[in-house]
Amino acid sequence: MNYEVILIGGGPVGMMLAGELALAGVKVCVIERLTETTPYSRALTVHPRTLEILDMRGVKSKLIRKGRLLSRGHFAGLETPLDFSALDSSSNHTLFLPQSETEKVLEEWALSLGAEVRREVEALSVHQDEDGVDVKIAGPNGATTLRSAYVVGTDGARSLVRKHANISFEGTDATFTAILGDAVLSDLAPMSVLSRITAKGLVSIMPINEQIYRVLIIDMERRNISKDEPVTLEEFRSSIVRTTGSDLGLKEVKWLSRFGNATRQAGRYRNGRLFLAGDSAHIHFPAGxxxxxxxxQEAMNLGWKLAGAIKGWAPDWLLDSYHTERFPWNTALLRNTEVQTLLLDATPPIMELRSLLANLIQIPEANYQVAAQVSAMDVHYAPDPEAPPHPLNGKRLKDLPLKLKDGQLMNSYSFLNKGHFLLLNFHVKEQNSGQWATYSHLQVVHASLVEAEADWNDVHSVLIRPDGHIAWAISRSDPNPMQTIYEGIARWCGNITDQEK
Ligand SMILES: Cc1cc2nc3c(=O)[nH]c(=O)nc-3n(C[C@H](O)[C@H](O)[C@H](O)COP(=O)(O)OP(=O)(O)OC[C@H]3O[C@@H](n4cnc5c(N)ncnc54)[C@H](O)[C@@H]3O)c2cc1C
Structure with missing residues (x-):
């Protein structure tokens, strides 16, 4: 074997997964055809739940230094913005940062942990057998074949891995396209924002920095053009004029592109030793x-499970849980982008509906519900059927302030920096937990909560997964808590006798 895991595609998802695997001590390599990070940033927002998971790994602060924090998001560009500050999180904001910067930070992080990134190399084919996967690659030094135990397709919408894994990509083709342009608009006051829907179409303009604006247009006269037809400067200018009334002083154009609302999802995220994550697993209109x-977030869900399979401690069901846990949330994501797309039509009934929804979102509970969906704060996983029921099971861990036995105050996320499981004990005597010390991927912390939290009052102990979700919590009324903890750890972290040396 050349590597334990090969990731095909070094976009944001490939780099994040490379970091997660390297953090767990996995020999991982990213194959990326581009010589360097593309300067053309599609994504501009990093949402609250993503900031939370990056915070767990100590990466959030590196990103925040480069971007702007905003407390607002949006749903279908409704007149009322979403107020993320209402979210119950220390990351109750979105980070405005071009995708290229996010990718660079994630790549540096992965490299610092020991991941290998092979650029200017294209994957040509992927073939799995019982014992591993062969990946044929071609680069400046010619063609060769690499072998690894697993391969993940982080290779975007046209994924080679998805095709070679024979995984379907079900959904609908684009019914319209939109235009994107990053440009200097000298007639606009610096840092202005503009959003408008009329019978001519939709235009949304936001500043990327002091000089460049991101312009998105759904021009009713141009919405049937194929995604593959390049956008010309003249077309861009005409669309700006049609939707805003002037060319806004359009000068320098940095990037022009066209994208559509094709909506598809992979039928499954795993076939044997092959996995999919990111755009290779789902595509949709970039609404919200x-x-x-x-x-x-998928990379965060998959990394530790794959590492566990490689290190030999992961139970069989854990790898399959990647698909089971993520698929339904991505189905919901596809539906929410389709709903947003419907709301972009400027017909009178839709305009009426937009105004109704904009009014509704002003109600705090409605804002919370939609903000939690767009920011992925509402993501939770099915409770472990083998664990005693508890309302916390499967939920996300928020960054709780903890008081340690020696009086020190620490936040819960700081214990997730190494990507280990975290057993938070509120009642076990320290001398009784020595038996768990043999798990190199489990950290045991004896602490108490600094502030009262809903659902946490009766908690005796709680096992946090490496991705910051709660595997199980047991209550103080458990008749035999030590036995329940022991069984719960063995189920999630592997049997104590199987631990790696
Ligand atoms: C206009 C627009 C705006 C968007 N805005 C946002 C936003 O604000 N927030 C947000 O969260 N998302 C946004 N998105 C979506 C976001 O850009 C994508 O979801 C994201 O890029 C997916 O990351 P990825 O790593 O899965 O795939 P990609 O970014 O597509 O990366 C895949 C990588 O794989 C490489 N590759 C592919 N095939 C091979 C091969 N055979 N061999 C070697 N390398 C290969 C490619 O070169 C590429 O670098 C937006 C999308 C669009 C179109």
Whole structure:
């Protein structure tokens, strides 16, 4: 074997997964055809749940230094913005940062942990057998074949891995296309924002920085043009004029592109030793800025499970849970982008509906519900059927302030920096937990909560997964808590006798 895992595609999702695997000590290599990170950034937003998971790994602060924090998001560009500050999180904001910057930070992080990134190399074919996967590649040094135990297709919408894994990509073709342009608009005051829907179409303009604006247009006269037809400067200018009334002083254009609302999802995210994550697993209209965000969250869900399979401690069901856990949330994501797309039509009934929804979102509970969906704060997984029921099972962990036995105050996310499981004990005597010390991927912390939290009052102990979701919590009324903890750890972290040396 050349590597334990090969990731085909070094976009944001490939780099994040490379970091997660390297963090767990996996020998991982990213195959990327581009010589360097593309300067053309599709995504501009990093949403709250993504900031939370990056915070767990100590990467959030590196990104924040480069971008702008905003407390607002949007749903279908409705007149009322979403207020993320209402979210119950220390990351109750979105980060405005071009995708190229996010990718660079994630690549640096992965490299610093020991991941290998092979650029200017294209994957040509993928073939799996019982023991591993052969990946044929071609680069400046010619063609060769690499072998690994697993391959993940982080290779975007036209995924080679998806095709070679014989995984279907079900859904609908684009029914319209939109135009994207990053340009200097000298008639606009610096940092202005413009959003308008009329019978001529939709235009949304936001500043990327002091000089460049991101312009998105669905021009009713041009919406049937194929995604593959290049956008010309004249077309871009005419569409700006049609939708805003002037060319806004259009000068320098940095990037022009066309994208559509094709909506598809892979039938399954795993076939044997082959996995899919990010755009290779799902595509949709980029409404609400969610695609990259969910891809990064998938990398967080898959990394530790794959590492566990390689290190030999992961139970069989754990790898399959990647598909089971993520697929339904991405189906919901596809539906929410389709709903947003419907709301972009400027017909009188839709305009009426937009105004109704904009009014409804002003109600705090309605804002919370939609904000939690767009920001992925509402994501939770099915409770472990083998664990005693508890309302926390499967939910996300928020960054809780903890008081340690020695009086030190620490936040819960800081214990997830190494990507290990975290057993938070509120009642076990330290001397009784020595038996768990043999798990190199489990950290045991004896602490108490600094502030009261709903659903946490009766918690005796809680096992946090490496991706910041709660595997199980057991209550103080459990008749035999030590036995329940022991069984719960063995189920999630592998049997104590199988631990790696
Ligand atoms: C206009 C627009 C705006 C968007 N805005 C947002 C936003 O604000 N927020 C958000 O979350 N999402 C947004 N998205 C979506 C986001 O850009 C994508 O979801 C994200 O890029 C997916 O990341 P990925 O790593 O899965 O795939 P990609 O970014 O497509 O990366 C795949 C990589 O694989 C490489 N590759 C492919 N095939 C091979 C091969 N055979 N061999 C070697 N390398 C290969 C490619 O070169 C590429 O680098 C937007 C999309 C569009 C179109």
């Amino acid at each position: 800025g969610q695609g990259m965000n969910v891809g990064l």
